[in-house]
Amino acid sequence: MADHFSVLDYKAEDLVYTISKTTKIHDEQRTRGYVSKIGMLSGHYINLQTPNNLVVVGDIHGDLVTLEKIMERIDFEDFLKKESNILIFLGDYIDRGEYSIEVLLFLCKLKSFYPNNVFLLRGNHESYNRFPFSSYDFYSDLLNKVGNSVDTLYNCTILPFFESLFLFCEIGGFSVLTHGGLPVIENPRFFMNYKSHLSNSLENNTLLEEILWNDPRDLPDNNSWSFSNRGLGKYFGIEVTNMWLSNTSCKFLLRGHEPCMGYKLNHENKILTIFSSKAPYPKFESAYLKTSQKEIGEIIDNECSITQCVHIV
Numbered sequence: 001m002a003d004h005f006s007v008l009d010y011k012a013e014d015l016v017y018t019i020s021k022t023t024k025i026h027d028e029q030r031t032r033g034y035v036s037k038i039g040m041l042s043g044h045y046i047n048l049q050t051p052n053n054l055v056v057v058g059d060i061h062g063d064l065v066t067l068e069k070i071m072e073r074i075d076f077e078d079f080l081k082k083e084s085n086i087l088i089f090l091g092d093y094i095d096r097g098e099y100s101i102e103v104l105l106f107l108c109k110l111k112s113f114y115p116n117n118v119f120l121l122r123g124n125h126e127s128y129n130r131f132p133f134s135s136y137d138f139y140s141d142l143l144n145k146v147g148n149s150v151d152t153l154y155n156c157t158i159l160p161f162f163e164s165l166f167l168f169c170e171i172g173g174f175s176v177l178t179h180g181g182l183p184v185i186e187n188p189r190f191f192m193n194y195k196s197h198l199s200n201s202l203e204n205n206t207l208l209e210e211i212l213w214n215d216p217r218d219l220p221d222n223n224s225w226s227f228s229n230r231g232l233g234k235y236f237g238i239e240v241t242n243m244w245l246s247n248t249s250c251k252f253l254l255r256g257h258e259p260c261m262g263y264k265l266n267h268e269n270k271i272l273t274i275f276s277s278k279a280p281y282p283k284f285e286s287a288y289l290k291t292s293q294k295e296i297g298e299i300i301d302n303e304c305s306i307t308q309c310v311h312i313v
């Protein structure tokens with residue numbers, strides 16, 4: 001891996017510089033409203049046309065070793081040279097693993113070098129300021145690393161970066177992508193202007209919580225949702241998945257959020273969970289999705305299964 005992507009020996013000022021630069025890129029892209037030739041951005045919503053090649057990475061949780069393995073396997077510097085190749089991260093970069101700060105630094109470097117084809121979605125772990133939970137180690141990791149300057153770094157650099165992360169991505173005709181799940185929508189009129197609702201999801205606390213925290217489940221009695229054991233978000237049933245997919249003309253939801261053997265399917269194979277963290281989850285596996293425009297066409301036509309594009313790390 002090239003030197004400019006090494007993250008093990010950094011100073012506090014490197015963090016401030018690289019993370020702030022990434023926040024600025026997000027803000028500029030939002031103002032411009034598009035990236036490259038294939039992407040439209042609005043607020044916290046991204047809409048892409050089918051890329052030539054697509055890689056999707058799930059939860060990392062401070063596991064720099066697995067992240068570097070995935071980057072090596074896809075030969076990321078070569079892959080990202082072409083702007084029609086897209087790399088999407090599904091959120092949950094921090095907590096649990098040993099290298100949360102290094103993972104953040106790496107991802108920010110990646111976005112800075114390849115602003116038009118790397119996209120970072122926000123996970124619930126990047127949203128502690130909005131929906132607090134108990135297993136939040138990131139602030140104390142940061143305190144251990146930078147000492148007294150932690151509050152300035154956290155409030156002036158890290159939080160604005162988290163707030164700038166995108167929340168929902170759609171790859172036209174193929175897939176919607178988000179960290180947690182699909183929000184339960186009671187009023188079908190929502191879908192008349194769903195893109196606008198998703199663009200503004202940071203201002204809609206219910207929508208935001210469900211995007212970040214929901215999980216798919218098979219629910220009894222055809223219930224559309226039930227309360228989640230997580231204490232935040234909901235369990236959503238297949239009816240919710242079908243409603244979203246038919247209204248967005250997409251075939252799949254790609255999401256992270258749940259540890260599994262690298263991947264799992266839910267709701268009649270319409271939901272693919274991808275999990276990309278290994279060290280903090282020794283009982284589970286990690287994986288990533290890599291597919292091409294041609295394969296996406298075949299997946300949509302049911303000629304091949306989406307799981308054939310999943311690679312265990």
Ligand SMILES: [Mn+2]
Nearest residue numbers: 092123124257
């Ligand atoms: Mn999560």
